[in-house]
Amino acid sequence: MSDTPREGGPLETAALLRIGAEAVERARRAGAEHAEACLESLRSFTVRVNGGAIESLKQSVTRGLGLRVLVGGAQGFVSSADLAPASLDELARLAVALARFSTPDEANAFPTPADAGDEALPELGLVDPALLAWPAERRIEMALTLERVALGCDPRIHRTDGASVSTRDGHAALVNSSGLARVSSGTTVSAHVAPLANDGEGKQQTGWYGMVKCRLDELEDPEAIAREAARRAVARIGARQVPTARVPVILSPDIAAAWIGELFEAFSGEAQLKRTSWLTDRLGETIAAAAVTLVDDGRLPRAVGSEPFDGEGMPTRRNVLIERGRFAAILYDHYHARRAGARSTGSAVRGYSSTPGIGSHNLYIEAGDEGPEAILARVERGFYMDDQGSYGFNSTTGDYSFQAQGFWIEQGARTFPVEGVTVASNSLEMLRNVAAVGSDLRFLGSVASPTLLISEMTISGG
Amino acid sequence: MPEARSELSDLVPRELAAELLELGRAQGAGFAEIYAERAVVSAFALEERRIRSSEYSRGQGVGVRAIHGQQTGYAYADGFDAGDLREAARVAARIARDGAPGGPPRGFAVVEAPAPFSLAAPVTLTLDPARKVELLRRADEAARGHDGRIHEVSAGFADSSKSTLVANSDGLWAEDRHFLARLTVTAFATEGEVRQHGYAVGGGSIEASYFEDQRTPEQIALEAAGVAITLLRAEEPRAGTYPVVVAPGWGGVLVHECFGHGMEGDVIRKQSSIRASQMGRLVAAKGVTIVDSGLVPFSRGSFRVDDEGTPAQRTVLVEDGVLVGYLWDLLNARLTGNRPTGNGRRASYRDYPLCRMSNTFIEAGPHPPADLIASVRRGLYCKNLGGGSVSPADGNFSFQVTEAWRIEDGRLAAPVRNATLTGNGDDAMLKIDGVGNDLLIEGSTGSCGKDGQWKPVGVGQPTVRFTGITVGGTGT
Numbered sequence: 001m002s003d004t005p006r007e008g009g010p011l012e013t014a015a016l017l018r019i020g021a022e023a024v025e026r027a028r029r030a031g032a033e034h035a036e037a038c039l040e041s042l043r044s045f046t047v048r049v050n051g052g053a054i055e056s057l058k059q060s061v062t063r064g065l066g067l068r069v070l071v072g073g074a075q076g077f078v079s080s081a082d083l084a085p086a087s088l089d090e091l092a093r094l095a096v097a098l099a100r101f102s103t104p105d106e107a108n109a110f111p112t113p114a115d116a117g118d119e120a121l122p123e124l125g126l127v128d129p130a131l132l133a134w135p136a137e138r139r140i141e142m143a144l145t146l147e148r149v150a151l152g153c154d155p156r157i158h159r160t161d162g163a164s165v166s167t168r169d170g171h172a173a174l175v176n177s178s179g180l181a182r183v184s185s186g187t188t189v190s191a192h193v194a195p196l197a198n199d200g201e202g203k204q205q206t207g208w209y210g211m212v213k214c215r216l217d218e219l220e221d222p223e224a225i226a227r228e229a230a231r232r233a234v235a236r237i238g239a240r241q242v243p244t245a246r247v248p249v250i251l252s253p254d255i256a257a258a259w260i261g262e263l264f265e266a267f268s269g270e271a272q273l274k275r276t277s278w279l280t281d282r283l284g285e286t287i288a289a290a291a292v293t294l295v296d297d298g299r300l301p302r303a304v305g306s307e308p309f310d311g312e313g314m315p316t317r318r319n320v321l322i323e324r325g326r327f328a329a330i331l332y333d334h335y336h337a338r339r340a341g342a343r344s345t346g347s348a349v350r351g352y353s354s355t356p357g358i359g360s361h362n363l364y365i366e367a368g369d370e371g372p373e374a375i376l377a378r379v380e381r382g383f384y385m386d387d388q389g390s391y392g393f394n395s396t397t398g399d400y401s402f403q404a405q406g407f408w409i410e411q412g413a414r415t416f417p418v419e420g421v422t423v424a425s426n427s428l429e430m431l432r433n434v435a436a437v438g439s440d441l442r443f444l445g446s447v448a449s450p451t452l453l454i455s456e457m458t459i460s461g462g
Numbered sequence: 463m464p465e466a467r468s469e470l471s472d473l474v475p476r477e478l479a480a481e482l483l484e485l486g487r488a489q490g491a492g493f494a495e496i497y498a499e500r501a502v503v504s505a506f507a508l509e510e511r512r513i514r515s516s517e518y519s520r521g522q523g524v525g526v527r528a529i530h531g532q533q534t535g536y537a538y539a540d541g542f543d544a545g546d547l548r549e550a551a552r553v554a555a556r557i558a559r560d561g562a563p564g565g566p567p568r569g570f571a572v573v574e575a576p577a578p579f580s581l582a583a584p585v586t587l588t589l590d591p592a593r594k595v596e597l598l599r600r601a602d603e604a605a606r607g608h609d610g611r612i613h614e615v616s617a618g619f620a621d622s623s624k625s626t627l628v629a630n631s632d633g634l635w636a637e638d639r640h641f642l643a644r645l646t647v648t649a650f651a652t653e654g655e656v657r658q659h660g661y662a663v664g665g666g667s668i669e670a671s672y673f674e675d676q677r678t679p680e681q682i683a684l685e686a687a688g689v690a691i692t693l694l695r696a697e698e699p700r701a702g703t704y705p706v707v708v709a710p711g712w713g714g715v716l717v718h719e720c721f722g723h724g725m726e727g728d729v730i731r732k733q734s735s736i737r738a739s740q741m742g743r744l745v746a747a748k749g750v751t752i753v754d755s756g757l758v759p760f761s762r763g764s765f766r767v768d769d770e771g772t773p774a775q776r777t778v779l780v781e782d783g784v785l786v787g788y789l790w791d792l793l794n795a796r797l798t799g800n801r802p803t804g805n806g807r808r809a810s811y812r813d814y815p816l817c818r819m820s821n822t823f824i825e826a827g828p829h830p831p832a833d834l835i836a837s838v839r840r841g842l843y844c845k846n847l848g849g850g851s852v853s854p855a856d857g858n859f860s861f862q863v864t865e866a867w868r869i870e871d872g873r874l875a876a877p878v879r880n881a882t883l884t885g886n887g888d889d890a891m892l893k894i895d896g897v898g899n900d901l902l903i904e905g906s907t908g909s910c911g912k913d914g915q916w917k918p919v920g921v922g923q924p925t926v927r928f929t930g931i932t933v934g935g936t937g938t
Contacts, residue, residue, distance in 0.1 A: 050732065051732075053532070053533065054533050054557070055532065055533060055534065056533065056534040056535070056536060056814065057533075057534070057535050057536070057556075057557055058535075058536040058537070058814065059536075059537050059553050060537060060538050060812065061539075062540055062812070063540065064540075074513075074516075075514070075515050075516070076515075076516050076517075077515055077516070077517040077518070078517070078518045078519065078520075079517075079518075079519040079520070080519065080520045080521075081520075081521060081522070081523065081540035081541065082520065082522070082540070082541055094518055095518075098516040098517065098518060098591065099516065101506065101513060101516040101591045101592065101595050102512075102513045102514065102515060102516045103511075103512035103513045103514070105512055105514075159732075159733075159734065161734060161855055194855075196734065196855050202736075203856075204734075204736070204855050204856055205855075205856050206853055206855040206856045236856070241932070244701045244702045273510075274509070274510060274614050274616075274650070275613065275614065275650075275652070276614055276650045276657070276659065277657075278657065280657070353519055355515055355517065388860075389850075389851050389858070389859070389860030389882070389884065390849060390850075390851035390860070391848055391849035391850060391851060391860065391861065391862040391882075392860065392862050392882045392934070394879075394880060396650065396657050396658055396659040397657060397658065397879070397880065399879065399880035401862070401880050401881065401882040401934045401935060402860065402882065402934070403858060403859070403860030403882060403884035403934070405858065419856075419858055419886075420858070420884065420885060420886060420932060421884070421932065421934075422701075422860070422882045422884050422932065422933075422934025422935075423934070424701065424880065424882070424934045424935050424936045425936060426936075458701050458934075458935065458936040459701075460701035460702060460703075460884075460932055460933060460934040460935060461702075461703070461932060462702075462703050462932070
């Protein structure tokens with residue numbers, strides 16, 4: 001590969017706004033009282049390498065439109081990748097026809113320019129010109145480097161489950177019949193590698209490390225990514241089960257981030273209004289240790305979860321969900337805010353093919369001041385959890401029960417690697433039992449946490 | 463599947479297909495393939511007694527794959543514009559460089575394969591929106607009416623229709639059409655400070671009449687509500703490793719995750735699965751037979767031809783405990799000298815095919831299910847599982863158990879909440895020590911994720927007893 005993909009870039013922002021306005025207009029003509037168009041255009045490139053060669057190379061330029069209408073207060077929605085004028089007419093008619101099957105609801109509305117405020121949208125540094133100009137062969141080279149370096153880190157690493165580098169760039173637009181028109185652009189690059197280590201007895205252990213960033217210069221050096229992935233694989237060699245016990249557990253930054261990603265739903269206005277979560281009616285109460293401050297920030301500069309406006313065109317902002325232990329805010333999109341008599345917190349999240357829902361932008365626990373090694377040193381006997389299974393959270397009860405890997409701690413030091421266990425507790429207990437918050441906050445994606453020490457959880461083992 | 467021919471051959475006529483395949487091999491790739499798709503999805507969501515949204519989405523386009531040795535080039539275009547398709551073919555072709563052009567296929571031969579079952583009146587072509595909304599209303603009513611402690615209900619109805627066309631440089635031409643429908647109900651219960659929810663689903667590749675004569679909205683709703691109410695009084699599971707009995711049907715997600723993923727042709731070819739070196743060996747307990755079949759009637763995981771045009775088939779993976787066969791897609795079968803088994807599947811035209819399961823299940827054994835439970839002195843009965851996952855390279859798996867019961871002296875003593883099963887797939891199938899005679903294949907709900915692609919699957923098993931699985935929880 002010597003040439004950068006040139007098969008036309010994504011549709012430009014002016015074109016998206018024009019098509020969006022066109023779609024809204026056609027929906028109005030078809031009988032919608034209110035209409036909203038959400039558009040995306042995206043170029044993506046992914047290279048996967050395995051065994052020192054390209055395994056696959058995938059490239060695409062896509063676009064799509066989601067059209068939401070209100071007819072008599074009832075909502076209809078259609079989406080399509082076909083933006084031709086004839087198609088827009090058909091979609092508009094379909095959306096209007098569908099709306100009559102929904103229930104009229106006076107809380108249904110789209111934000112007006114007055115709702116959104118007239119502030120100038122901030123420059124968040126979400127587009128990296130260097131990434132746009134990054135030649136395809138460099139991307140391929142980086143993927144090959146990730147794998148090669150990982151393989152060279154330790155003789156016990158014989159192969160990898162592949163390395164990959166992906167880039168995306170594109171634009172999003174939001175236009176509604178109240179006169180709101182917004183457009184934004186972004187770039188992302190992701191890189192990861194999954195080395196496999198052999199323990200000599202035919203048992204294989206995996207390591208995985210990688211990240212997604214908006215800008216090329218925010219990506220860790222590929223050699224550092226590869227070394228960390230290799231370290232993780234080798235650290236697993238010889239892992240064994242431990243007996244069932246109730247002990248302090250350190251959640252690695254990855255594991256703590258996965259947990260707060262699960263917690264998030266309980267803070268949504270939807271769960272609060274439906275009274276379906278373990279945080280129902282607890283706003284204002286102390287729900288966590290004082291060391292815990294949980295934030296969702298849509299405007300962190302150069303962060304992959306940032307966007308200047310949300311999926312309905314409302315300005316994003318920094319929302320503090322837990323402030324030094326106190327449940328401080330509920331997150332709303334426009335609909336649930338109207339239901340609750342509150343203001344949207346800029347938390348409507350969506351792609352073009354779905355209606356908005358309440359979601360997070362950059363969700364994280366604020367860093368404390370203790371280094372992760374100091375936290376480890378505090379644990380006399382316990383478990384350090386650094387990998388988990390995919391399922392094990394109950395969003396209604398907050399129950400937490402995950403398959404876990406990591407290592408055993410004795411006298412403040414790592415002893416041996418552990419697998420074949422689960423770690424269980426309840427999220428409310430865990431929040432209250434946070435005994436230390438590390439200083440090591442770092443974003444590998446859009447959800448992040450420093451190291452957390454939970455004073456007691458149940459390890460289930462042999 | 464009322465008809466196997468789709469309108470796609472008008473949108474991508476044979477001459478255009480031949481030209482795209484020639485472009486795909488213009489740089490020396492040995493194989494090229496196009497995959498065209500038209501899909502529509504309609505969805506209705508009921509929340510808080512309201513039909514919150516009525517939705518429709520359409521996806522259509524063509525993906526072009528070029529294979530050069532072990533390397534895949536892939537590009538796609540939304541829609542059917544000939545210029546866009548040619549550009550996609552040129553981009554995919556660049557996986558090879560400066561090789562001799564392969565030329566167009568010498569003609570196309572239509573793949574003849576019988577449909578595994580036929581649908582006279584699939585949901586998408588039969589039920590109008592008003593009927594679908596009515597199903598949601600009935601579910602909502604039934605769940606709320608079950609018990610005063612049910613305070614909220616969410617329900618969704620979604621159905622889809624998808625036409626596909628595959629043509630490749632070997633001259634293969636295959637078309638298919640897929641219909642799916644699903645009704646899901648989540649019921650929320652509360653009593654004092656305790657909150658719980660229950661979930662149930664019905665659907666598959668089904669006739670519209672399914673929701674009247676197979677599984678009504680009321681049945682689905684009562685199942686969801688019943689689980690939520692049962693869990694209100696559930697206890698924490700005892701943490702530790704002990705005997706576990708898993709109920710038939712969806713419990714087959716265990717064999718899918720713990721065993722099936724390691725049998726897929728890509729990880730076998732790359733030898734990253736422990737199964738790659740185990741042909742002919744005992745990999746499961748005697749008496750355990752494991753099958754993958756794309757032919758299961760009315761399941762989400764079934765099809766006439768896979769997404770590479772290979773007819774669906776029944777593949778025995780394990781016979782009486784012995785590993786006897788793997789799953790193959792086209793690429794991995796070619797590279798290893800095997801025959802494709804109809805397991806080349808992709809999420810949409812935006813993805814290249816991967817080797818993956820269709821409907822995977824443990825065959826029925828000899829035991830009445832009641833005997834399997836009665837034989838356990840102290841253990842766990844997993845009546846319903848939630849999601850599960852496995853890390854194929856190291857074998858570590860886990861499953862969320864949504865409804866479980868503590869077994870004491872062979873009886874179901876008390877409901878258990880928040881249990882997680884964990885272990886290593888390498889030996890999980892060896893720990894089976896009892897197989898029931900009540901095989902049930904659950905084809906209404908499963909979606910399997912692999913490399914970011916989600917695909918409908920079926921899973922199944924009879925009641926199965928394991929000697930010991932590690933159960934996560936906080937009880938003692």
